[in-house]
Amino acid sequence: MMSPSVLFLYTTVDGQTKKVADALQKELEVANVVYQLENLENYDLADIHWKNQLVILMGAVHTGGFDPKLIAASQDDAFILHSDQTHFVALNLIARNKEKTKIENNVYVREFLAATAWQPAHTEIIAGALNYTKYTKEKQDSILRVMAITKGPTDITKDYEFTDWQQVSEYAQKIVGFVKGEGK
Numbered sequence: 001m002m003s004p005s006v007l008f009l010y011t012t013v014d015g016q017t018k019k020v021a022d023a024l025q026k027e028l029e030v031a032n033v034v035y036q037l038e039n040l041e042n043y044d045l046a047d048i049h050w051k052n053q054l055v056i057l058m059g060a061v062h063t064g065g066f067d068p069k070l071i072a073a074s075q076d077d078a079f080i081l082h083s084d085q086t087h088f089v090a091l092n093l094i095a096r097n098k099e100k101t102k103i104e105n106n107v108y109v110r111e112f113l114a115a116t117a118w119q120p121a122h123t124e125i126i127a128g129a130l131n132y133t134k135y136t137k138e139k140q141d142s143i144l145r146v147m148a149i150t151k152g153p154t155d156i157t158k159d160y161e162f163t164d165w166q167q168v169s170e171y172a173q174k175i176v177g178f179v180k181g182e183g184k
């Protein structure tokens with residue numbers, strides 16, 4: 001039987017989710033897994049061929065919630081129907097604390113999943129980036145409030161990348177195992 005191909009559907013505001021998707025696709029390439037990478041902004045969900053396909057929905061939390069397009073995808077009937085062929089990758093800053101890479105400890109992911117009948121076969125929670133120097137004043141103020149509450153860095157003259165690239169690499173290997181039929 002042919003191995004499934006992987007479709008990455010991502011949303012990204014400042015590019016970090018795209019950077020994670022790029023890292024994942026590089027590893028899939030090495031493992032000879034067929035993949036496609038699409039920005040959810042310009043993608044019609046009706047175009048997904050669910051047959052022999054693993055669909056990975058990716059996005060980050062901005063001001064307490066996920067992109068409306070990502071929310072819409074999670075509530076799409078086809079997604080719900082094919083839950084066992086889907087993964088969810090969620091970036092946020094509270095995940096810089098390892099404990100919060102677990103669904104039950106991550107309020108954003110927990111609430112997001114509670115609001116839909118979609119039950120992805122796997123959910124990966126990854127820490128994002130904090131690029132203070134690249135944000136507008138308004139964005140800086142918004143994220144500063146989150147950092148003050150969660151005791152994160154508040155030096156706006158610096159940029160921080162909390163993404164655990166080892167975790168990303170391990171997740172890539174999980175995808176390879178999934179498509180090659182070695183379990184989820």
Ligand SMILES: Cc1cc2nc3c(=O)[nH]c(=O)nc-3n(C[C@H](O)[C@H](O)[C@H](O)COP(=O)(O)O)c2cc1C
Pocket residue numbers: 011012013014015016017018059060061062063064065091092093094095127128129130131135139140142143146
């Ligand atoms: C304006 C703004 C608001 C954010 N709000 C939150 C938040 O409420 N909680 C959180 O954990 N992370 C928050 N983040 C962090 C993002 O999830 C993180 O920067 C991520 O890497 C963004 O991914 P993207 O570049 O793919 O959009 C926020 C980031 C920005 C710029």
